[in-house]
Amino acid sequence: MDTSSSFFGKDALSIIGIVIGLVLALPVIFILNQILGGLIRMTFGEWFTPWKHIPKVKQTDPLALFFGDFRAIKSQQPADQHVKWMNELGPVYRYRHMFQVHRILLADPKAMSYVLSPAKAYQYPKPEYTSAFLTAVLGEGLVSIEGEKHARQRKIIAPAFAPGVVKEYQPVIHRHAKALVKKLQDVIKEENDRRAGKFGADHLIEGQVPSDRSVTLQDPAHQAVVDVLFWLSRTTLDIIGEVGFSFMFDSLNNGDKDPLANAMNILMGAVLDLDLSTAILVIMSEKPGLKWLRYLPTSRRMRIKKATKTVEEHASVIVDRLRNEILAENQGVSKEIFDDMGDSRPKSLVSRMIRANMATDLKPSERMSNAELMGQMTTLIIAGHETTATQNSWALWLLAMHPEVQDKLRKVLQEAVAKEQAEKDVLPEEEQAIYENQPVRDINSIKYLDDVVKESIRMLPSIPSSLRVALKDDVVPLSRPYKRVDGKGTFNSVFIPKGHELFIPLNVISLSKDLWGEDAQVFNPDRWDNIPKSVIDAKMPPGHTFSFLAGPRSCVGKGIAFLETQVILTHLLLNFKFDIVPNWNLVQRQQIVRRAFVEGQWKEGIRMPLIVTPLNP
Structure with missing residues (x-):
């Protein structure tokens, strides 16, 4: 018997076994890492968050460590849960996504206009995994691409x-x-x-x-x-x-x-x-x-x-x-x-x-x-x-x-x-x-x-909402001062750290009572004959809506x-x-x-x- 080939065969099988083991272990390691991160964010993280002054959604889900407020959001119709929280906490509040990851909701017209503006739109692209997913299906079209390539394409396409x-x-x-x-x-x-x-x-x-x-x-x-x-x-x-x-x-x-x-x-x-x-x-x-x-x-x-x-x-x-x-x-x-x-x-x-x-x-x-x-x-x-x-x-x-x-x-x-x-x-x-x-x-x-x-x-x-990620630290201005959760003054801007995913609440801001009045959540076409002053003063995109986004990433x-x-x-x-x-x-x-x-x-x-x-x- 050729012992060298026998040993080679055993070594190859061992290597294959190790590779398979690593492949199977990676998702487990990923989930364990997310759970540990969730525990830290849920406990010590609250001491160090830069958003302690922002009103926070009260969590009731027994599995909040894993799902944050995600199940509460998904159990409702699109935008409904976010609108309920907005009615309780105001247009600017924070909640938790999967594994207790912070999310800031900014149903504030100045904040939305700022993030989607020509000066900032490419600093807040879609998350990389979203762009990769869309590119794999749509190809290199205007919806899936980002940055300089998007700006170049839009310049050619927009006149059409x-x-x-x-x-x-x-x-x-x-x-x-x-x-x-x-x-x-x-x-x-x-x-x-x-x-x-x-x-x-x-x-x-x-x-x-x-x-x-x-x-x-x-x-x-x-x-x-x-x-x-x-x-x-x-x-x-x-x-x-x-x-x-x-x-x-x-x-x-x-x-x-x-x-x-x-x-x-x-x-x-x-x-x-x-x-x-x-x-x-x-x-x-x-x-x-x-x-x-x-x-x-x-x-x-x-x-x-x-x-x-x-x-x-x-x-x-x-x-x-x-x-x-x-x-x-x-x-x-x-x-x-x-x-x-x-x-x-x-x-x-x-x-x-x-x-x-x-x-x-x-x-x-x-x-x-x-x-x-x-x-x-x-x-x-x-x-x-x-x-x-x-x-x-x-x-x-x-x-x-x-x-x-x-x-x-x-x-x-x-x-x-x-x-x-x-x-x-x-x-x-x-x-x-x-x-x-x-x-x-x-x-x-x-x-x-x-x-x-x-x-x-x-x-x-x-399309009720979109998602963006900050490429660098930024401070987003707000249209007016909001009360701090501790009652000690107000805040008129929100710090957004690099890498933070920012929820773009297209539907939520359209249903804001601060903007549209007490009947904001009622279907009433006649409102367009007498648009509230708060909407006009907000200087929203053409048509007084963010439903098509705004700036260079608008539809x-x-x-x-x-x-x-x-x-x-x-x-x-x-x-x-x-x-x-x-x-x-x-x-x-x-x-x-x-x-x-x-x-x-x-x-x-x-x-x-x-x-x-x-x-x-």
Whole structure:
């Protein structure tokens, strides 16, 4: 026997055993380290914290050492627990996250504006693990990147979202909204026919679940329970496909049969359907020596890898096509020029980005790479269509919850349509053609519609919060002095140490009674006709809301998102009445965006079922 090879085999097995043991031990060591840190923070840490003077949430969870106030937050709907604490402790307070890690909540307009300002935004980036997670799914798009790369990309991209450009997309959005109306009419008719016996009792309609058919309706011959989020999501995907990069998904009719649409849905699920085990893995992967966890061949990672390959293949073809179209039109335009040069159709957003990226006055170091351009496409679809669909569904839910507001808005819309129809005949024939798809010429002229959309975004923004981390020690100013917890004076700033994770309470500050008055937590679109002086004096971002963030990290597509909501609500309210389903409790959960579930129907997943009644059956 060859003793050397025998010893080598034993040594190799020993090394493999040690490696496996270390791999298995690392999570245990990590958790033990976190528990020890939690104990220190919970005891001695209170003596040395620079935030002793800031009001603190009283902990009641018996497992607070492990979960801090996290379980209390997660047991409530998004922002609810934070708002309750704000009502008790004031807009500036502290609470504990997992393993007793301090978190400071700053529902103060000056503090929020400071952290998100051009001077400070890049000093407060997203946590590294969040950026890495988003980049793995979205690519190098505007949402996932940070710092100088973000500033460079935004400089090129921002002109494509200018107000004048956004206005050009009204006809496209109206056309898709009109198609949504037709689809909902067909879905409701199919359900009515099923009830009338024209289909088998087990006949299931697309987007429908069995419980939808069990609801007792007042007018079963005309009404139906419809998951409006299901159809809104398909519609907004079609809109962003055409507006974003001149691609026709036809998702409204074909679902995710298109390979690119299917791949995008897989990636969207990877971003939004983040379960607890995956979230823990993402957070652990930030720790020294544990970054390799990001590359474990989990089933989720394999799905992302396969979908990403499909997206890259299609995106590369689309980017090349758009670039060739631009070269055929003109070469070397400056980035200030974004006209359509002889084409009556509005250029897509990505086309405008490519045009700006090819400008002769851009240095080579300032241009976006192909990978970055493709990252914008992925970001547009995932960040652009699902958040808008979600925002639209919550707007419809609020209108269903407040039928008096729904009726008033519908009346305002009907009057606007009637007025324009009465004046249409005096217009040139080519201008009359616009009414084929548009009920009104300019959706922005309807003030009450604007108020309703603003109020729905204030009350229930699709993204309730965000997270930032301080790259260096800083002192954040506050809009006014707040009382110290010990009663010995006041404080008007908060020290934020390097490495501290700062919770950005987008929804919480929108519900602040200090800003909006005692009815801050009530849905009231009329408030926008008489905005409180406290809101005006706060000098908040345009629109008096932080729902789209602010500064250089604000949502570049907020104009299009707002326009989509205006247009889609107009078409839907002119054609349907929306009611809540009696005795169905809608539960909100934050999975990056605000998601809706029906209590007791968890297996059916994310949905927004409403009773929909056609106005002209």
